[in-house]
Each structure stands twice: as structure tokens, then as C-alpha cells.
Amino acid sequence: MTHGLITVFGGTGFLGRAIVRHLVESGATVRIAARHPYAPDLAGASDQIELQTADVRDEDSVAEAVNGATSVVNAVGLYVEQGKATFDTIHVEGAGRVARRAQQAGIRRLVYISGIGVDPASPSKFVRARAYGEQRVHNAFSDAVILRPSVMFGPNDAFLGALKTVTRLPVVPLFGNGATRLQPVYVEDVAKAVLQALDTPEAAGKIFELGGAQIYSYRDIVERVLAYFDRRRLLLPVPFSVWKILARMASLLPNPPLTRDQVILMEMDNVVGTGIGTFADLDIDPRSLEQMLSHCLGESLH
Ligand SMILES: NC(=O)c1ccc[n+]([C@@H]2O[C@H](COP(=O)([O-])OP(=O)(O)OC[C@H]3O[C@@H](n4cnc5c(N)ncnc54)[C@H](OP(=O)(O)O)[C@@H]3O)[C@@H](O)[C@H]2O)c1
Structure with missing residues (x-):
């Protein structure tokens, strides 16, 4: 049972909304x-919700957001750099700022959402920033709990949503030959882990990698989505070098559907490592993509 006032940075995001709902339901x-x-649509919960305008790049607003809270969750996301909102300012400096201010405010517990695959030596600026961000959080708040989910799915998500769209094409392009292994995790299970x-x-001071009940290759996932919609399509292996060119072209769009960082992430397996905390250590039995497919994809007759 979670008590007190919990500040959730990024509480309006895909994961943040699920975290907020679970927290409210826990009292x-x-x-x-x-x-x-903005306030979530949670019947009868308005007295349990406070709204705070805050930007993790702004010292005063972060201090105000953590003031009087018992615990803090940082679920802020940025996938595409926009002007001054860069991976550095959000995922490194912003993450460090939230942790430092939480420490100064005497916060009991900080949970920081990162991701599987963080690596300070990655060719991806995003992946490097996540690794430096974790270090900043740990340095400022040594008891912070770091959660690293694999790719998250749920109703109206970006991952299955993109697959739903791409499997309508007559030919479905694969990342490489589709062999990258993923461990998709249900967003509600990650919220429970928070x-x-x-x-x-x-859990204090520990890192947990959160993957769903089953590991799949990317090709496997595409085939399951095709089977779900009863679609028969040709699967076309596309080299990662070609994806990077496509991502560079897409970066000229205001809302690019694909980024170079995402392509780099897709080159590496994204599964729970060894010798690290997992769902089991948090007493959670995660669900698999297969179990939740109809719940997340909805009507299959089209
Ligand atoms: N989605 C996945 O598959 C996945 C997988 C692994 C790890 N993760 C990690 O999980 C976390 C949450 O991801 P998500 O997909 O839920 O993100 P999301 O849907 O893009 O939500 C991002 C949230 O961050 C807030 N935000 C953005 N910039 C901010 C700023 N400067 N200051 C304060 N708040 C800001 C947004 O609200 P405003 O725009 O109103 O500020 C929103 O509430 C991220 O760290 C992400 O990297 C996600």
C-alpha cells in the first residue's frame, strides 16, 4: 500500500498514466x-490528484513539484530532440536535477524509469544519454530504484500501433532479417513494478530490468500480428544501413515516424540481462505479448 503524496514526473505519458492510475487505486x-x-479520467478520484506544471529543465519548477511529496517517480520521455529539449537536457541533466532536488527535499523513495540496453558507448545519442542519466540519478540519490523496461505495449501504444499499420502494406519490411530478440512488456506490469x-x-539502490513473460524475434512478432488480423503478406528483410538512410530522411519531418536511435536500438537484442533485478524480485508475474494481443489490438476482423 503506497501512502502519502507521490509526485509523478511525466504522469501524462503512456507509462505515466498507468502509474498514476495504479497509485490512485492504491489510495x-x-x-x-x-x-x-491534465487530470486523468478516473471516476471519483479528483481529490487524490494534484496537477503541477513542471519542466525537468527548470530548477524552480522541479523544486516546487517535489516539495511536500513522500516519494517521486520520474517517467519523463523524449524520443525526438526538439529545439532545446535534447536527450542531454531531459535524460541527463533533467534526470539528475529531479534526483538532486528529491534528495534535498528529503524524499523517501525515488523511482527512475530508464530502459534495457543503456550503454555509455552506444552509437546512439539517446542510448548514451540514458546511461549517463542513470549515473546522475545514482550519484545524486544513491537509494533511487532504477527500472529498465523492454519495449512496452498496451492499448493505443506506439509499438503495436505501428505494427498494426505496417502490416496493412502489401510487403512488410523487417529490421535486418527480423532476428533481433525483444521481450515486450505490458505497460500495466511496469506500473505495478513502480x-x-x-x-x-x-529495492533501494537497485536496478531492475523488466521484460514480459516471453522473448520473441521481431519477425515472430510481425507474424503474430499478421495472424491476428488474418493477413498474408510478404516479409522483406531490409538492412539496417538502409533503415538509417530512411531515418535520416524521416528526420526532416516535423514528427518523424522513425529515428536513427530507434534503428540502432533495433540492431541489438532487448531482453532482460543476468545478475540484475527482475519482476520476480518484485513479486510480479508479468504477462506475455501473446496473452494480451486481443486486448491491445482490439477488433481483429479487418
Ligand atoms: N514506451 C516504451 O516502449 C518504453 C520502453 C522502455 C523505456 N521507456 C521509458 O519510459 C519512460 C516513459 O516513456 P513513455 O513512452 O511513457 O513516454 P511518453 O508517452 O512520451 O510521455 C512522456 C511524458 O514526459 C513528459 N515530459 C516530456 N518532456 C518533459 C519535460 N521537459 N519536463 C517534464 N515532463 C516532460 C510528457 O508531458 P509534457 O509533454 O506535458 O511535458 C509526458 O507526460 C521514458 O523514460 C522512456 O524512455 C519507454
Whole structure:
């Protein structure tokens, strides 16, 4: 049972909304901190929700957002750099700022959302920033719990949503030959892990990698989505070098559907490592993509 006031930075995002709902259902009061915060549609919960305009790049607004809170969750996301909102300012400096201000405010527990595959030596600026961000968080708040999900899925997500669209094409392009291994994790299971991380004393200072119940190759996932919609398509292997060229062209668009960082991430397996905390250590039995496919993809007759 999570008590007190919990500030959730990024509480309006895909994961943040699930975290806020789980916290409210557990009886906590939640302060949603984002640049454009809005109240979730949770019946009868308005007295458990506070809205706080905050930008993790801004010292004062971060201090205000953590003031009086018992615990803090940082689920801020940035996938495409836009002007001054860069991977460095959000995922490195912003992450460090939230951790430092949380420490100064005497916050009991900080949970920081990162991702599987963080690597300070990655060719991806995004992946490098996530690794440096984790270091900043750890340096400022040594008891912070770091959660690294694999690719997350849920109703109206980006991952299955893109596959739903791409499998309508007559030919479905694969990343490389589609052999990259992924461990998709249900967004609700990650939200449960956040609550456990807030409540479990032994989690302090630890890193957990969160993957779903089953590992699939990318090709496997495409084939399952095709089978779900009863579509028969040719699968076309496309070299990563070609994807990088396509991503460079897409970067000229205002909302690029694909980034170079995503292509680099797809070159590497994204599965839970060894010798690190997992769902099992948080007493959670995660679901598999297969189990949740109809719930997430909806009507299959089209
Ligand atoms: N989605 C996945 O498959 C996946 C997988 C692994 C790890 N993760 C990680 O999980 C976390 C959450 O991802 P998500 O997909 O839920 O992200 P998301 O849907 O893009 O949500 C991003 C959230 O961050 C807030 N935000 C953005 N810039 C901000 C700023 N400068 N200051 C304060 N708040 C800001 C946004 O609200 P405003 O725009 O109103 O500020 C929004 O609430 C991220 O760290 C992400 O890298 C995601």
C-alpha cells in the first residue's frame, strides 16, 4: 500500500498514466508533474490528484513539484530532440536535477524509469544519454530504484500501433532479417513494478530490468500480428544501413515516424540481462505479448 503524496514526473505519458492510475487505486494522492499536466479520467478520484506544471529543465519548477511529496517517480520521455529539449537536457541533466532536488527535499523513495540496453558507448545519442542519466540519478540519490523496461505495449501504444499499420502494406519490411530478440512488456506490469519499487525496502539502490513473460524475434512478432488480423503478406528483410538512410530522411519531418536511435536500438537484442533485478524480485508475474494481443489490438476482423 503506497501512502502519502507521490509526485509523478511525466504522469501524462503512456507509462505515466498507468502509474498514476495504479497509485490512485492504491489510495495514494498523486501530483502529476509535466509541462502540460491534465487530470486523468478516473471516476471519483479528483481529490487524490494534484496537477503541477513542471519542466525537468527548470530548477524552480522541479523544486516546487517535489516539495511536500513522500516519494517521486520520474517517467519523463523524449524520443525526438526538439529545439532545446535534447536527450542531454531531459535524460541527463533533467534526470539528475529531479534526483538532486528529491534528495534535498528529503524524499523517501525515488523511482527512475530508464530502459534495457543503456550503454555509455552506444552509437546512439539517446542510448548514451540514458546511461549517463542513470549515473546522475545514482550519484545524486544513491537509494533511487532504477527500472529498465523492454519495449512496452498496451492499448493505443506506439509499438503495436505501428505494427498494426505496417502490416496493412502489401510487403512488410523487417529490421535486418527480423532476428533481433525483444521481450515486450505490458505497460500495466511496469506500473505495478513502480508501486512495488516504492514500497519494497530491499529495492533501494537497485536496478531492475523488466521484460514480459516471453522473448520473441521481431519477425515472430510481425507474424503474430499478421495472424491476428488474418493477413498474408510478404516479409522483406531490409538492412539496417538502409533503415538509417530512411531515418535520416524521416528526420526532416516535423514528427518523424522513425529515428536513427530507434534503428540502432533495433540492431541489438532487448531482453532482460543476468545478475540484475527482475519482476520476480518484485513479486510480479508479468504477462506475455501473446496473452494480451486481443486486448491491445482490439477488433481483429479487418
Ligand atoms: N514506451 C516504451 O516502449 C518504453 C520502453 C522502455 C523505456 N521507456 C521509458 O519510459 C519512460 C516513459 O516513456 P513513455 O513512452 O511513457 O513516454 P511518453 O508517452 O512520451 O510521455 C512522456 C511524458 O514526459 C513528459 N515530459 C516530456 N518532456 C518533459 C519535460 N521537459 N519536463 C517534464 N515532463 C516532460 C510528457 O508531458 P509534457 O509533454 O506535458 O511535458 C509526458 O507526460 C521514458 O523514460 C522512456 O524512455 C519507454
